[in-house]
Amino acid sequence: MGSNLQATEVKSQKVNNERKNPQKEFSSILKEATNILGYSKDVFDFLKEPMRFLEVNIPVQMDNGQTKIFRGYRAQHNDANGPTKGGIRFHPDVTADEVKALAGWMSLKCGITGLPYGGAKGGIVCEPRNMSANELERLSRGYVRAVSQLVGPTKDIPAPDMYTNSQIMAWMLDEYDHIREFDSPGFITGKPLVLGGSEGRETATSKGVLYTLQIVSELKNMPLEGMKVIVQGFGNVGGHLAYYLHELGVKVVGIADALGAIYDTDGLDIPDLLGRRDSFGIVSGLFDNIITNEELLEKECDVLIPAAIGGVIDEGNAHKLNCQIVIEAANGPTTKEAIQLLDDRGILVVPDILANSGGVIVSYFEWCQNNQGYYWTKETVEERLKEKIHASFLNVQHTADQFGINMKTAAYIEGIRKIAEASGLRGWIKL
Known part of the structure; x- marks a missing residue:
């Protein structure tokens, strides 16, 4: 029964992917929001695609002795407000357009919640449920080697996402430390506590x-x-x-x-x-x-x-x-x-870019703790998270009421404002 259900799942996901392109979805609502704000077409054209996009091939020796090549991606949407931030997902349906859209959504989350970040995202096309722990470790380390020149604690900070966890983050941290030859806990978030992770990050x-x-x-x-x-x-x-x-x-x-x-x-x-x-x-x-x-x-x-x-x-x-x-x-x-x-x-x-922003908020808290070398209690983390979520919700609700629009478009407006302002001040675009 399990194999038939899995086949049904894959078929269902393929239908969803054919029906909806996440990058087009991101661009469509982005255009509506920039129009409401009165921004020029140049602003929309600048924000609809990531500033950088890397596609890599990762050779991994499998347990049977054969070498398999995995396709990986890393998108950095915008770094006008600070280093980019975003998770890494392991999934058989990962696509370039999905990763680009997720990076854009992460930029908006950071704008909505007032974090000093831009958005990023990574992904590897794989089926982790069919891979051993050793194969997942080799894949994780291979991904870090492939993107190491683009990431870092002041450039682009990864985190867990779909089918990745604190153990995978630990392997990635270790690989990065070997490459850079110094300890850098702020390179990645969602780590185990003993390696510089934050209380409350997993939840x-x-x-x-x-x-x-x-x-x-x-x-x-x-x-x-x-x-x-x-x-x-x-x-x-x-x-x-x-x-x-x-x-x-x-x-x-x-x-x-x-x-x-x-x-x-x-x-x-x-x-x-x-x-x-x-x-x-x-x-x-x-x-x-x-x-x-x-x-x-x-x-x-x-x-x-x-x-x-x-x-x-x-x-x-x-x-x-x-x-x-x-x-x-x-x-x-x-x-x-x-x-x-x-x-x-x-x-x-x-909307997602408001409701599920807790992950990036506490990832920011973890990064701050790594930079300070001072770690907070779980109660402190959750109290500050709740404050951020509450303030962000009220801001989005106010924007929705102000323009007479739904909360999704209002959230885009709140997210875009900070990115556009910072990009304009840097001289990248004219608002």
């Missing part, structure tokens, strides 16, 4: 989404106790988020992983599911009554939180959603056309 994205939901629940007068929530995705972000919601008395009625989804109107036993999932967040294969990810999105709930891959909500299924609020925990899960349809239906969409 930062989930905490940020949680704080966002708490703000929305207050604004909408919807108590968290008994609220019905679906979390589509059960990896690092979705798993931690589902646990926090369960602890607060929220009724998590649906979860999904890469192979399928589970739904129960009475609520799921999240601690039990977390204890039974594998290292890639897979748990649905243990059950017979599973449904597809697509079916889960259309199930009844108060809040739908897509926390997996991009492009899962589009014009084809937006009219079928049965929720009041969508909070984007994944990157680009809702297309521009779908957001308009949901807006027309009165369904609030809290």
